[in-house]
Amino acid sequence: PSKRVAFGGGTTSKIPLGGLGLVAAVGTRRWRRPQKAGALARRRLVCHAAAEVATLGVGQASPEAVSKPRALQLVQIDLEQNKVVLNEEDLQVLEKALEETGVEKVAIIGVMGAFRTGKSFLLDLMLRYLREKHPPKGYVSNLPEACEVPDWVAERQVPDWAVNCGPNLLEGREGSTQDREGFVWRPGMEKCTEGIWVWSEVFVCKAGDEDVAVALMDTQGAWDARMSKEQSATIFGLTTLLASRLIYNVSKQIQQDKIDNLLYFTDFAKAALRALERDTGVKREPFQTLEFLVRDWPHYQENVGIPAARSMMKNHLDQYFDPKMSQDTKSVDALRDLFHDIDVWCLPHPSLKIENESWDGNLAVIEKPFWRFINGYLEKIFAPAELQAKQNLGNAITVSTFGTVVREFSGAFSDAAPQAKTFSEAMEASTGLLARDVAIKKAKQLLTEKALSKASAVTDKEFDEIAAMATELAEAEFSNKAIFGTTEGIEERKALLLQEVQEEIQRARDDNERKLEASLTGLTNFSLLGLGAFAIDRVSDVTCDWWSGFCRDISTDLSYVYVAVFAWVGFNLYLISEKQGQLNATAAALELAKTVVRQIDRNLKGVQKATGSDKDAIVDVDVDKKP
Secondary structure (H helix, E strand, O other): OEEEEEOOOOOEEEEEOOOOOHHHHHHOEEEEOOOOOOOOOOOEEEEEEOOOOOOOOOOEEOOOOOOOOOEEEEEEEEOOOOEEEEOHHHHHHHHHHHHHOOOOEEEEEEEEEOOOOOHHHHHHHHHHHHHHHOOOOOEEOOOOEEEEOOHHHHHOOOOHHHHOOOOEOOOOEOOOOOOOOOOOEOOOOOOOOOOEEEEOOOEEEEEOOEEEEEEEEEEOOOOOOOOOHHHHHHHHHHHHHHOOEEEEEEEOOOOHHHHHHHHHHHHHHHHHHHHHHHHHOOOOOOEEEEEEEEEOOOOOOOOOOHHHHHHHHHHHHHHHHOOOOOOOHHHHHHHHHHEEEEEEEEOOOOOHHHHOOOOOOEHHHOOHHHHHHHHHHHHHHOOOOOOOOOEEOOEEOEOOOHHHHHHHHHHHOOOOOOOHHHHHHHHHHHHHHHHHHHHHHHHHHHHHHHHHOOOOOOOHHHHHHHHHHHHHHHHHHHHHHOOOOOHHHHHHHHHHHHHHHHHHHHHHHHHHHHHHHOOOHHHHHHHHHHHHHHHHHHHHHHHOOOOOHHHHHHHHHHHHHHHHHHHHHHHHHHHHHHHHOHHHHHHHHHHHHHHHHHHHHHHHHHHHHHHHHHHHHHHHHHHHHOO
């Protein structure tokens, strides 16, 4: 059956419901633009009625999907107890999602700012963009069905990714009758997000020439009336430490008070960095990108192009960050010392209608300039040239270390009152952890290349040399990267690292010894042939060699066989003895003997079983023949 359904803007479409129900058909419609442009009204596109259980509907969920995507609350600020609370259960869900991507590095896009500035709304648009451009694992598209498209999609040049999930932005709309598929938002003035959230879907994108796992982070509205200055700084600090691109959401324009909000935390970070520079002589920015996203920017001229708009954006940023134009150089210097890159993007107001509490997420009310600029912005930040894997002081956070880093940071800020000491502890723990991760991987790689991947075992002397190289390499890598913290703390972590390296070396040594012991087992069948020939020759000596010329000829031929076999086995033992010592040669000979005995035992049991089966069959036949 089918039903004519109204889209935003008044145009209607006829789509098959396919048993999905009206809500699923409307809320998860998927459109594709035609190859050739036609009339604006009633263009025919491709519509997917998604069979997902959730509103956002990027396609039918795979049967392997265990749970629906959802927002994961990693961190909560207990305002009464003034504590940072880590949600271990949700963190483990995110760790699993990261591991399932199959990539090594992580990129976190974090959005923060004052409450009610549209952070969650922005992140839900990001979700739509990523689901269209980089579908998550397990995505299965539905078969297309032709449907009519509302006029406003073409008239306002709405990008495909924005409407392919349906004409209404219901993903995180509080009060929606459908299952939530985005960060929670609500129209009006009431605050929405509590704590730090990360979406459970992870998207694989290109950062330069490598794949990274991209996750989206939403934060509690800092600097509001409910939160103290210390609590707001804690939110900012944790988000900054975790995000590779920190998007600072501000309304209408950058203002000095918005910059000052950041300085409470940056003062502590700078104090810790001064200690690092004093102790090591190293000066570097600990964080990557800070981007001011100016919402509801009112200064664009009609139909202004993106290049001209970018020039206007840069001029606006320079008013606060160019030393020639800014009067407050202290705050500018503080941020530039902490962030490798500071950028800006200005978005026009989407529509005054979305501020009404009655707005139901209908995208038809959003105006054309907003679509143009939001599309340009998302194309920019998710481009391979802009996207970066998360690093801390040059050490990349990997899929395997992300969860531990989050736990370390949360523990350092547990009292929701950041200080230079807590920042130092967090950075020391994370850089030490990441340095250890790199060092142990380098050691494993060397052991694999030099020993484990070899078809034959290496000598004890060669293995000792390889083990020494692996230990030296791991120690050098760690010392080069673990540059933050006290000397005692770094040395303690180095000792733990070297202990782990020795454990890896011992595992590799055991594997090499097993390979050594098994070095002659490939001659098992060859040895059985020699033993068989020798046994038959000995039997013939007793039974028929003394009276039969034929037996003597066979016995002579058999002697050639087993002498050749034993000579070849002996030659291989000699080579092992010369290369790896007599003890190792003896061990290899004993292993060969054991495998030969096991093979003989298996053969005898096989013969016995076959013989027993034949006897049973004969008995059964005899019994049947009895009168």
